[in-house]
Amino acid sequence: MDGNGRWAQRKNLPRSEGHNQGTKSARAIVEESRRLNIPYLTLYAFSRENWTRPKEEISFLFGLLTRFLTGELQTLIKQDIRLNILGDITDLPLPARKAVEHTCSKTRSCKSMTLNLALNYSGRFEIVRACRLMLEQGLSPVEVTEENFNNYLYTAGQPDPDLIIRTSGELRISNYLLYQSAYSELYFTPTLWPDFTPEELHLALEEYASRQRRLGGINSL
Ligand code: FPP
Numbered sequence: 001m002d003g004n005g006r007w008a009q010r011k012n013l014p015r016s017e018g019h020n021q022g023t024k025s026a027r028a029i030v031e032e033s034r035r036l037n038i039p040y041l042t043l044y045a046f047s048r049e050n051w052t053r054p055k056e057e058i059s060f061l062f063g064l065l066t067r068f069l070t071g072e073l074q075t076l077i078k079q080d081i082r083l084n085i086l087g088d089i090t091d092l093p094l095p096a097r098k099a100v101e102h103t104c105s106k107t108r109s110c111k112s113m114t115l116n117l118a119l120n121y122s123g124r125f126e127i128v129r130a131c132r133l134m135l136e137q138g139l140s141p142v143e144v145t146e147e148n149f150n151n152y153l154y155t156a157g158q159p160d161p162d163l164i165i166r167t168s169g170e171l172r173i174s175n176y177l178l179y180q181s182a183y184s185e186l187y188f189t190p191t192l193w194p195d196f197t198p199e200e201l202h203l204a205l206e207e208y209a210s211r212q213r214r215l216g217g218i219n220s221l
Pocket residue numbers: 001002003004005006007019020022023026027043044045046050061062064065068117168
């Protein structure tokens with residue numbers, strides 16, 4: 001969800017206004033994804049690197065997240081959407097952590113869609129963490145397999161992402177789902193996240209549908 005700051009800057013508004021607007025985009029994209037029966041949607045909301053931002057911005061972001069989750073809980077339940085976190089939430093400000101835990105617990109049995117929020121997330125850290133967990137559990141080298149490795153990631157039990165969308169014109173993965181994205185299709189758009197609409201999601205999905213996924217095999221003619 002990149003480009004909130006630039007969106008605000010271009011309009012001579014404070015960065016916080018970009019994040020406010022970004023939250024509206026997030027809501028619209030979750031709603032449209034649910035309507036389209038997309039079973040898993042992941043939003044990258046806060047990376048481990050984002051802690052280097054000014055304290056006021058961090059505190060604003062987590063306040064926004066807390067209000068967002070509190071305000072949307074009933075809709076999530078009604079729409080049968082389960083909230084799941086990718087990342088370590090113990091470092092979050094307490095109100096945000098509590099809102100996250102409460103929302104996850106209240107939506108635990110929802111089945112129609114899983115909404116992953118990547119919070120305090122880093123792909124490299126996730127891989128290192130998986131190795132540590134395996135060592136802690138005393139796995140022998142032969143038990144460390146590609147299939148098994150998945151079970152130690154934050155996304156345990158979930159399929160790999162089919163499509164990864166990055167907004168705001170940056171052409172990088174930025175430490176996002178590094179293990180899981182081995183064969184994901186990538187879609188880059190110059191649109192800033194606050195301007196990313198359900199219509200643009202449809203464009204991305206159409207582009208995805210037109211691509212031939214070889215998954216390491218050969219092209220069928
Ligand atoms: C990227 O824009 C956006 C973020 C780092 C924060 C996104 C998180 C929220 C809006 C909090 C609420 C969360 C949800 C799920 C509603 P940027 O600030 O990096 O923009 P820039 O690159 O243009 O400066």
